[in-house]
Amino acid sequence: MPTRIHLVRHGATDLTAEDRFAGSSDVPLSDEGRRQVACLAARLKREKLDAVYASPLGRTMETARTLALPHGLEPIAEAGLREIDYGHWEGLRRSEVESTFPAEYAVWQEDPFAIAPLGGESGVNVLNRALPALRAIVERHRHGTVLLVSHKGTNRLLVSSLLGFDMRGYRDRLEQSPAALSLLDFMSEVRARLRLFNDISHYEDLSERLLTERLPRW
Incomplete structure (x- = not known):
C-alpha cells in the first residue's frame, strides 16, 4: 500500500490578486482565499488523514487549520515547506520588478x-x-x-523533481492555483506517482472572476 500525499497550495491572498512577489512575506488569506479553502475542506472531510503538515507562514497554517479541523488534527509546522524567498523583490508587482531590475529579472527568467x-x-x-x-x-x-x-513555487519544484522534469522550466510548465489539490502516491521515499494535479473542482461553482481574472498569469 503506497503512502498518499495530498499536496495543497494555500488559498489566495491580497498579494496573489495583485500579482506581487510574496514568497517569504507573511501575509494572511484573503476572504476569497478563505472561501476557496472552505470548499476544499468540505471536499476532503470524509478522507481519512493521519497527519497534516504545513509551511509555518500564516497563509499556509491558516489553510492547514481549516483543512485539519474536520479530522480532529492539529497542523504540524514544517520549515522545509516554506515558499521561495524573493529577496529584494518581495512585495513588488511583477511589472515593477521587470521595469526596476530588467537585467536581473531577464537572467532569472532564463533559469x-x-x-x-x-x-x-x-x-x-x-x-x-x-x-x-x-x-x-x-x-x-x-x-x-x-x-x-x-x-506555488515549492509545490511546483517538488513535483518537477519527483517526476524528473527539466527543473529550469518548473515555472513555465506547471501551474498551482490557490487552494488546488494534487495527489501523489509514494511506493518509497523516492518513487512517486502523480494521481491528480492542480485540481480546483471543489470551487468551480464560484464566480468566473475568481477563477480567471484574479489569478496571475505566471
Whole structure:
C-alpha cells in the first residue's frame, strides 16, 4: 500500500490578486482565499488523514487549520515547506520588478532553478530543503495518508523533481492555483506517482472572476 500525499497550495491572498512577489512575506488569506479553502475542506472531510503538515507562514497554517479541523488534527509546522524567498523583490508587482531590475529579472527568467534574486533563494535552495522534508514525512507515515500545505513555487519544484522534469522550466510548465489539490502516491521515499494535479473542482461553482481574472498569469 503506497503512502498518499495530498499536496495543497494555500488559498489566495491580497498579494496573489495583485500579482506581487510574496514568497517569504507573511501575509494572511484573503476572504476569497478563505472561501476557496472552505470548499476544499468540505471536499476532503470524509478522507481519512493521519497527519497534516504545513509551511509555518500564516497563509499556509491558516489553510492547514481549516483543512485539519474536520479530522480532529492539529497542523504540524514544517520549515522545509516554506515558499521561495524573493529577496529584494518581495512585495513588488511583477511589472515593477521587470521595469526596476530588467537585467536581473531577464537572467532569472532564463533559469529560475539556478538563479536567485539579490538576497533571495534559487529553486535549488528551495528544493534542497523541501525535498528532504517531504521524504521524511513519507517515511514517518509509511502506508498512511498525509496532507501537506505549501506554496506555488515549492509545490511546483517538488513535483518537477519527483517526476524528473527539466527543473529550469518548473515555472513555465506547471501551474498551482490557490487552494488546488494534487495527489501523489509514494511506493518509497523516492518513487512517486502523480494521481491528480492542480485540481480546483471543489470551487468551480464560484464566480468566473475568481477563477480567471484574479489569478496571475505566471
